[in-house]
Amino acid sequence: MNAPLSPAVSEALRRALAEVALEDKYTLESGRAFMSGTQALVRLPMLQRERDRAAGLNTAGFISGYRGSPLGGLDQALWKAKEHLAKHQIVFQPGLNEDLAATSVWGSQQVNLSPKAKVDGVFALWYGKGPGVDRSGDVFKHANAAGSSRHGGALILAGDDHGAKSSTLPHQSDHIFKACGLPVFYPSSVQDYLDLGVHAWAMSRYSGLWVAMKTVTEVVEASASVDVSADRVNIVLPSDFVLPPDGLNIRWPDSPLEQEARLLDYKFYAALAYVRANKLNRTVIDSSNAWFGIVTGGKAYLDTRQALEDLGLDEAACERIGVRVFKCDVVWPLEAQTVSDFARGLGEVLVVEEKRQIMEYALKEELYNWPDAERPNIYGKFDEKDGRGGEWAMPMGKWLLPAHAELSPALIAKAIAARLLDPGKFGSRFELDADTRRAIEARLNIIENKERALEQPHATAVRTPTFCSGCPHNTSTHVPEGSRAVAGIGCHYMATWMPERRTETFTQMGGEGVPWIGQAPFTDEKHIFANLGDGTYFHSGLLAIRASIAAGVNITYKILYNDAVAMTGGQPIDGTLTVPSIVASLKAEGARLVLVVTDEPEKYSNLSALGLPSDLRVHHRDELDAIQREMREIAGCTILIYDQTCASEKRRRRKRIVDGKPGFPDPARRVVINELVCEGCGDCSVQSSCVSVEPIETEFGRKRRINQSSCNKDYSCLKGFCPSFVTVEGGGLKKRSGGAGAATEEAAWPELPEPEQVPIEQSGNRTYGIMITGVGGTGVVTVGQILGMAAHLEGKGVSVLDMAGLAQKGGAVFSHVQIAHSHDSLYSTRIATGEADLLLGGDLVVSSGNEALSKMRPKVTRAVINSDISPTSDFLRDPDWQLPAEELKRSITGAAGSQDIDFVDLSGLATHFLGDSLYANPMLIGYAWQKGWIPLNRSAIERAFELNGMAVKNNQQAFLWGRRLANDPDRVHKLAAPAKVIEFKRPLGQVKSESDLLELIERRAEFLTGYQNKRYARRYRTLMERVRQAEGDRIGAETGKYRLSTAIAKSLFKLMAYKDEYEVARLHTDPAFREKIAAQFEGDYKLNFHLSPPIISKTDPNSGRPRKRQFGPWMMSAMGVLRHGKRLRGTPLDPFGRTEERRQERALIVQFEKLIDEMLNLLTPENHDTAVELAKVPMNIRGYGPVKEANIEKANAQQAELLARLRGQEQFKTVAVIRPAS
DSSP, X not given: OOOOOOHHHHHHHHHHHHHOOTTHHHHOOSSEEEEEHHHHHHHHHHHHHHHHHHTTOOEEEEEEEEOOTTSTTHHHHHHHTHHHHXXXXXXXXXXXXXHHHHHHHHHHHTGGGSTTOSSSEEEEEEEEEHHHHHHTHHHHHHHHHHOOOTTOOEEEEEEEOTTOSSSSSOOOOHHHHHHHTOOEEOOOSHHHHHHHHHHHHHHHHHHOOOEEEEEEHHHHTEEEEEEOOTTSSOOOOOSSOOOOTTOSSOXXXXXXXXHHHHIIIIIHHHHHHHHHHTTOEEEEEOOTTOOEEEEEETHHHHHHHHHHHHTTOOHHHHHHHTEEEEEESEEESOOHHHHHHHHTTOSEEEEEOSSSOSHHHHHHHHHTTSOTTTOOEEESSBOOTTSOOSGGGSOXXXXXXXXSSOOOHHHHHHHHHHHHHOOGGGGGGOOOXXXXXXXXXXXXXXXXXXXXXXXXXXXXXXXXXXXXXXXTHHHHTOOOTTOOEEEOSSGGGGGGGOGGGOEEEEOSTTOTTTHHHHHGGGOSOOXXXXXXXXXXXXXXXXXXXXXXXXXXXXXXXXXXXXXSBGGGTOBXXXXXXXXXXXXXXXXXXXXXXXXXEESOGGGGSOTGGGTOOTTOEEEEGGGHHHHHHHHTTSSSEEEEEEEOOOHHHHHHHHHSEETTEESSOOOSEEEEEOTTTOOXXXXXXXXXXXXXXXXXXXXXXXXXXXXXXXXXXXXXXXXXXXXXXXXXXXXXXXXXXXXXXXXXXXXXXXXXXXXXXXOTTTTSSSEEEEEEEEETXXXXXXXXXXXXXXXXXXXXXXXXXXXXXXXXXXXXXEEEEEEESSGGGOOOSSOOTTOOSEEEESOHHHHTSHHHHTTOOTTTOEEEEEOOOOOOGGGGTOTTXXXXXXXXXXXXHHHHOSTTEEEEOHHHHHHXXXXXXXXXHHHHHHHHHHTTOSOSOHHHHHHHHHHHOXXXXXXXXXXXXXXXXXXXXXXXXXXXXXGSOHHHHSOTTOOOSHHHHHHHHHHHHHHHHHHTOHHHHHHHHHHXXXXXHHHHHHTOHHHHTTHHHHHHHHHHHHHHTOOOHHHHHHHHSOHHHHHHHHHHEEEEEEEEEEEOOTTTOOBOTTTSSBOOEEEOTHHHHHHHHHGGGGGGTTSTTOSXXXXXXXXXXXXXXXXXXXXXXXXXHHOOTTTHHHHHHHHHGGGGOOSSHHHHHHHHHHHHHHHHHHHHHHTTOSSOOSOOOOOOOO
């Protein structure tokens, strides 16, 4: 049972469950609200307006900027909060690009230069990714020199991606801001965003400076319970600094030299005085006998506090052994007086900061002229303990705290421990007691053991982000054979990770294609393609095109018009951008040819009505290859506008109901694959590059299926040259609430016991760490938000960090949830090395990666992991891709131990009980909670689902099914069993004994009876009996394990059961297939078939293949007749049997039978392995028509090599090659 709550706590929880609302983050006037760092930045200007109003000021707010990770979702959050912003007189105007947004912010500070101003001042907020800071430097320098308004102020938010998780380069804005003269605030928590944001505007007003605030993923994408009271921060104006009579704010007229003098003589010192007066930089841990000091700030401060905590060094321990810690909220300029007071009396100072030095340089400069006897040694990036000197005197790569990538508590802990365990000449100044020494050494041992373990070879798989299902870039980023493309900024950048796209190199945003200007004169390459997103085109990309036209280079720009800024969440473009406007603009610029390629050419049936020129060429996307081949031969700059709406945006809009209808057309049409007709060739994946086409293992090998949960209805998979595709038109997917037949079971299910929850301190820490892993776009982030809100409702301290970014595109996503009894117990937002108490694994691949493994520890970590095998993007390029599932599981148990580690197929159960695999994530929560592994109350979790507001009933039902599964797994699996397709779940086709082999042969013989007749099946049985006996006699059953017999049984069957027109008809009309459709769909639907009948199909001029056509429901009746034509198969009366493909298939059977004879004659224990590989070759002959023909050529080469080896030949001599029968 849950530990009983005290009456006071119980009443507080009851009140919170009833009163807390999702909008508290914007509406609550005082007290605590649960919000993300992004939401805190939205609330910040509202707090400023409330403070100004309380002070009697009539101010307004202005916000502008340009999105980019980690601030990619800020503009969306601002749009969602527009009503709240409007109530506070705050105007949000997203910028066309970063520097123009900064310029508009500059304008907001000029309002009160005019007597017509309607407000006392405008406090302004600019936001942008690190590269946006770079391109706005000129504006920042000018505007900062000009100054801020007295009752306004300018706050600049920089989104720095230190680890380049979602960027083309790691970024650090501190040095740019220093060059522009902007003081830099570096918040370390979500609460700091509110508190320091208020200080930043106050400093800007007082000093006349524009003020920067650095944001990083670990804070901006974290969520926490924070105090939103407007009067929380007490602003103190400096008493030790005298402002000039005319102040330091913006004025006009104002000469450049006057601005410079005011900046250097007054403004910086006013800012430093403000830092000093408000104690923004301060000693947070002190010791009366301090000898060792640590200076840190921002995210590194939390990491440092976590490192100290991990080493067993709380504040009392630090005071005892002489450690002092200094926190900088303003990292530049470094305020001298407070840091000097901190450093006095110390022997060594360690500066802990991420990326290149800011504080370390400033501290060294400040203390440089101190007397030698008083000046402490200062270390940071390099260990200068041996007296070598500064940074550039150190051997290359001899880092103490590296400037590249990111710091972690483990790295910092090792650096601190090295000082404490070996203090050198300072050893006489403190005594490290035995308990503290043991705690430090134990922590180092954990870190070093984990690092060694991860260095050992172990099975891995990688979830590289890729294009979403149905993404336009799946098609648009292909280029013709012999051409290459260059990339830029946007989702299409991911094409550089896909070798088949031949997309090499990239540029900064707005420079797309321009490197070619510097290459073209010096290469024999005549032409390239450049991908350019529509958002980038509007941002600055038009200038790149203008430059290419002016330079006269041969280049084709592909403007990828997907009607949304897809990279950062589907925002609309910041202005009006249409295909007609692009066409008109680029024709006016002088492009040699402008045309449109689209998935919906019918949209352009009336060009004049759209304002388009009558001669504009519009082509279907199926013609893309041919169009590109034409354009690469045209001299000069040409433009291909690829018009297709972003697939994720389609999904989002379809969920929005406008006037009772979906916000985007949602065709009642879905694709299914008849797995028995499917050959598993992968051509559908080649044609569509769609991750919703997934592998499925069957009795007859790997096939394909459509994941209906993730499918975005692009239909490009239908281009795969295969008759297995069927479209279900009308009706819809069956909606389940509890699963088929589960209503009776619901009533009979007993009330579940309330488990005893594990205590927060179970691992010896002050926090309980829950790591959540999964695939981007499947709701991983929601799991963290649910748990975070539940902890907030209970009044617990909580931190939730969502590591998504670019990974939301099907990549690896992590959430770090830390729960504590109080907010003061929380430090680093990431779970430390070996400190995950619970792993909620939404994906086996991500859960077994080094990032997750590094957090696990035996006897500490419990885990429940979804064992469903979801393919990685590698499957798109390799139809035989295999996930080493068992090896990955062993990696997890190796890191976490085997106790309390559960692997469960939650996706399959979620699909059965709730109709969608996405509900596997709330099932994870329910399962872990029922096990007692989540230290939260059930009522709080269920209320959190309500507050989330999305599919509340189904999510709560999934939570309940997860609880049931943990409590009585046998009963749940039994209930789900009837709906499972058994042959797709158990490892059929695996042979471990002679009886298994006989069963495998018999099943195939029975199939061949239905395929043709009993005599045909007898032919198969007879040959297989001879093979089985020969292998048993020559190799032995125990030695050979019947591997050759198994391989031949599968390959011979595959060749004999070739799928001609009769067989496709038989399999499509099989009642089992129709029953499967009926189990998935409901309503009034019909089936359409997508075929390429050999007699009537014409060649597609675009692909060079026979053209596929759609046939309506009448085809089912026609196939019902055609299936009986199997009696004609191979006879002179067979109308299809004369085609080259059918003659070739019959020849394959005869050839393989001859090959079997030769293999059996040559078989020895020494060449047994080679014979087995040779026998497997026909399994690679997959597909239909041109796909099968290409695979036969590959199989011929493979067979020739293996047969030569079997014969003991070093080189190919005379090997029979399969040719069509004459």
